Amino acid sequence: MRRARARSPKLYAAMAGLGLVAAAGTALVMPEASAATPGATGYATQNGGTTGGAGGTTVKATTGTQIHQALCGRASSSTPITIQVEGTINHANTSKVSGASCNTADGVIELKQISNVTLVGVGSGAVFDQLGIHVRESSNIIIQNVTVRNVKKSGSPTSNGGDAIGMESDVHNVWVDHVSLLASGGESEGYDGLFDLKANTRYVTLSYSTLRNSGRGGLINSSDSDLSSSYVTFHHNLYENIDSRAPLLRGGTAHMYNNHYVSLNESGINSRAGAKAKVDNNYFEDSKDVLGTFYTDLAGYWQVSGNVFDNVTWSAPGDENNPAGPNPVSNTSVSIPYAYTLDQASCVPAIVAKTAGAGTGLAVSDGSCTATTPTATATPTATATPTATATATAPTGTNLSIGAGSDGSSKADGTSYGNVRDGDTSTYWSPSGSTGSVSIKWGSATTVSKAVIKETSAAAGRIGSWQVLNGDTGAVLASGSGAGTISFASTSLKKLTFSITSANGTPQIAEFETYAQ
Known part of the structure; x- marks a missing residue:
């Protein structure tokens, strides 16, 4: 039997810095x-899953201030974004940035009151030197x-x-x-x-x-x-x-x-x-x-x-x-x-x-x-994932949601996941808050290329940004805003998820229809 190694944290010095800060600007x-x-x-796969900034733009940042600028430059606090980080991030290059889509502070990477963000180091990884990453009142984050x-x-x-x-x-x-x-x-x-x-x-x-x-x-x-x-x-x-x-x-x-x-x-x-x-x-x-x-x-x-x-x-x-x-x-x-x-x-x-750690x-x-x-x-660019505003054009063929199953991330009192596939626009599903996801699922692989999201008349226009996900893999098939018809590449799957990432009030989805074409 080996003798236990007596090691004190006091004996360890800080690791050497990695890289140099590049020129200013976020592109x-x-x-x-x-x-x-x-x-x-x-557990990050549960409760609707975790996809981070999938489906959004990708930017590079070489300072903490640029990370904050990327967050604050989005259309909303839930607009998907992937921030690729290079070099060393420290107090000297991390300042507060103001904006309607962010809530940042000096001396800390502040992921506060936001959603749908991926923060990823490029190559051998970025270094946050004496600078913490703070996540508060936020969701769907990948680091x-x-x-x-x-x-x-x-x-x-x-x-x-x-x-x-x-x-x-x-x-x-x-x-x-x-x-x-x-x-x-x-x-x-x-x-x-x-x-x-x-x-x-x-x-x-x-x-x-x-x-x-x-x-x-x-x-x-x-x-x-x-x-x-x-x-x-x-x-x-x-x-x-x-x-x-x-x-x-x-x-x-x-x-x-x-x-x-x-x-x-x-x-x-x-x-x-x-x-x-x-x-x-x-x-x-x-x-x-x-x-x-x-x-x-x-x-x-x-x-x-x-x-x-x-x-x-x-x-x-x-x-x-x-x-x-x-x-x-x-x-x-x-x-x-x-x-x-x-x-x-x-x-x-x-x-x-x-396998463990950055730079592996x-x-x-x-x-x-x-x-x-x-x-x-x-690396996907801003246009790599289909992004669109849902249209009013109705697809043709059989509504595959009728007779299928359904589940979701949460449901408000008095609502049901099954209400989105019953063919009755007077019944509906609502998340327990302003955002959440609902899915249609089948017992065997089913080919789908269109979805139709119908709101109740009382809640028309509440849906803001959304993502349509392959529920089997978590891949983003489309992202956009508003209710209507959503088209994406024909995909064979057992589960299709509609994830609401921002809303003006509590959405009421009367129907989540699905079609092969």
Whole structure:
């Protein structure tokens, strides 16, 4: 048996900077080679899915101010956009920008009160140096292939309350993928969490990422009275040299699979206050108290299977200490609503080393312990995805929605998903808020090339921007605004989704008709 490696976060210096800041100006991107990114995974696929800026314009930014300018230059706060980031983003080049479609601030990348945004590092990835990424009151966000390092809450400079990536206040559907989150110490050195989710943050996935050299890896919910955040997936991540919170869970449900945990110095997955953690095929190494309820008498729960515990030590149980080991067994059952494939735990260190973090070419596991890299494709320009205003021209043929099934992201009281396919324009579906999605689904693959969206007469004109998605893959087939007939490339699928991304009031969709041509 190997001796546990004693490593302190204080011993780690900040990583070297990457690249130089390019000339000022934010411009539309012309086609160029980049990795073709697979779709979101885990809980980010639920609640209508997470597509980020798919279907919108693509711009480049080399400063934080340019990132804010790109957000503020959109037609609305929900207009889809992909922002490709190059170089080093820091306090010196990140300023507040004002506009009707944004709410930004100095000294932090502010993704606040917005939706439908992808922030992706180009090539080996962008570096956010001592500058955090703050997501607040936002939805449908993708953050990918970036490094966020040495963000502090005390000392100088400070940013984002000391969190590398922080989400709070009614955030949903966020996919954070292939990122590197780094600190150089704990709270006494001015750092806080690497990945913190608070105040009703839901349907989030952290995948293929590295979290290193911090006193606090991250948390879900900020106190025992904040139990609203839930449904978070962590897979194929590396947690290394973390004192605690890998993560800390207060309430809610989390799924951890195929992660590699190395040198968790004090505690690891800390499930408290009724939280439920499903812990599958992870590799825990040279660590202490990697799973349990710690520092409280408010019990949490876990379901375990297929994990490897390599040189893990466990403390004795106490009034505020309930480690799951030395022989962890399940004390709850957690149902997972999405499909996933597990690598064997024995190969997790090797596969995570090849795939996790920024600058890995967005490599992923094929589910059998082999890393694969997406093939190079052309980066889409602003016109690559069909964009149109729905027309009044009615298609011909059979309405394929009649007799099909339906579901959606949410529904207001008194409304039903089935009302959009009953042929009766006096009944309707409404989301529980101003945005949401509704889908038509079939038992077998069905070819569709047109959809007709009909509003009730009482709510005519409320639908703003929308996307039509292939519900099987999440691909955007068309995007635009307003109700009417929507045409797109003929596609064979089992599920077609109409996602409302902005609206003037609460929409009322009387019918969601579908046609082969």
